[in-house]
Amino acid sequence: MVLLTHIEYSVIIKRMNNLLPDYPIRDITISVENIEIQLTIIEEPDQFLDKLSREDSDSSLYLPYWVYLWGSAIGLAQHIARLDNSLSGKKVLDIGCGFGLTGIVASQLGANVVFTDFEHDALLFAKYNAQQNGVESATFIQMDWNATCFQSIFDVILASDVIYEEQNWKPIIELLQKLLTKNGVAIFSEPNRNNAGGFFRSLRENGFIFEKTTCNILVDQKTTAINIYTIKRE
Ligand SMILES: C[S@@+](CC[C@H](N)C(=O)[O-])C[C@H]1O[C@@H](n2cnc3c(N)ncnc32)[C@H](O)[C@@H]1O
Numbered sequence: 001m002v003l004l005t006h007i008e009y010s011v012i013i014k015r016m017n018n019l020l021p022d023y024p025i026r027d028i029t030i031s032v033e034n035i036e037i038q039l040t041i042i043e044e045p046d047q048f049l050d051k052l053s054r055e056d057s058d059s060s061l062y063l064p065y066w067v068y069l070w071g072s073a074i075g076l077a078q079h080i081a082r083l084d085n086s087l088s089g090k091k092v093l094d095i096g097c098g099f100g101l102t103g104i105v106a107s108q109l110g111a112n113v114v115f116t117d118f119e120h121d122a123l124l125f126a127k128y129n130a131q132q133n134g135v136e137s138a139t140f141i142q143m144d145w146n147a148t149c150f151q152s153i154f155d156v157i158l159a160s161d162v163i164y165e166e167q168n169w170k171p172i173i174e175l176l177q178k179l180l181t182k183n184g185v186a187i188f189s190e191p192n193r194n195n196a197g198g199f200f201r202s203l204r205e206n207g208f209i210f211e212k213t214t215c216n217i218l219v220d221q222k223t224t225a226i227n228i229y230t231i232k233r234e
Contacts, residue, residue: 019124019127019128019131020040020124020125020128021121021124021125023042023043023048023067023121024042024043024044025040025041025042025043026040026041026042026043027039027040028041028069030074030077030101032074032077032078032081032105033078033081033082035081035105035108037077037101037104037105037108037129037133038129038132038133039069039099039100039101039129040099040125040128040129040132041069041099041125042067042068042125045067045068048064048067049063049064049065049067052064052067060167064119065098065161065164066096066098066099066117066119066121066122068098069098069099069101070098070160070161070191071191071217071219071224071226072160072161072189072190072191072226073098073099073101073102073160073161073189074101074217074219074226075160075189075191075215075217075224075226075227075228076102076158076159076160076187076188076189076226076228077101077102077104077105078215078217079187079189079213079215079228080102080105080106080109080158080187081105081109083109085109085110087106087109087110087111087156088109088110088111089110089111089112090110090111090112090155090156091111091112091114091152091153091154091155091156092106092111092112092113092114092154092155092156092157092158093113093114093116093150093154093156093157093158093179094106094113094114094115094116094157094158094159095116095117095143095145095157095158095159095162095172095175096116096117096145096159096160096161096162097115097116097117097122097123097126098117098122098125098126098160099122099125099126099129100115100125100126100127100129100130101129101160102158102160103115103126103130103138103158104129104130104133104135106156106158107130107133107135107138108133108135111156112137112138113135113138113139114138114139114140114141114150114154115127115130115138115139115140115141116140116141116142116143117142117143118142118143118144118145119142120142123140123141123142126140127140145162145168145171145172145175146171148174148175148178148179150179153178153179153180153181153184154179154180154181154184155181155184155185156184156185156186156187157175157176157179157180157184157185157186157187158186158187159172159186159187159188159189160188160189160190161189161190161191162188163188163190163193163195163196163199164190164193164195166195166198166199169198169199169202170202172199173202173203173206173208176203176208176231177206177207180233182233183232183233184232184233185230185231185232186208186230186231186232187228187229187230187231188228188229188231189226189227189228189229190226190227190229191224191225191226191227192225192226192227196227200229203231207233207234208231208232208233208234209231209232209233209234210229210230210231210232211229211230212227212228212229213227213228213230214226214227214228215228
């Protein structure tokens, strides 16, 4: 069980030292195991879902889901915090990092983390949040799953709530094939969405195996089950 406390709930509209883009923000504290993370997130993100949505060139509707902190990020953060020392010294890639929670916990556990998202503003929040939690050596890269930009490969790939749209499955699986070391591990979390099974079937067809566990998180006095998948090459 994870405890989410809002120690500060003041709605502040400001640019913090010009490091953050201009959104109404609030500060929260998230406790996973014995790690406390300070996070600055967007206050009342619903309004931005409309404002920042757009129709892409192929007429599909794009929704900026990065404006929310998803329960899957808390679930994945909790899961990796329980992995003892297994992330220490590892090269970790966080894909679709949003506000950066899971990458920050991985950094606290001694990993060298590369935070990625294709949304520039999400990366600014992730960077700000990493800094306010004392993360000293991390990298922040704007990257689309459809156009990976790394020469290097990673021991661990973290992904919370990124498989919700079927169009992303193929690029994400190709990304795993390209960027995970031979004996590497990818850890995905998702909140039991209806279509998740399709992604994991496809993953298996493409040479990966996985184990599934479930963890419970407590947010605003509501318990939610988050699925955690530990993925390896066959
Ligand atoms: C549902 S949010 C999850 C955010 C964060 N991981 C969490 O759990 O709070 C999905 C994230 O993936 C990012 N994303 C969506 N499509 C992407 C793509 N094609 N390439 C890279 N990032 C993408 C979004 O900007 C967003 O931050």
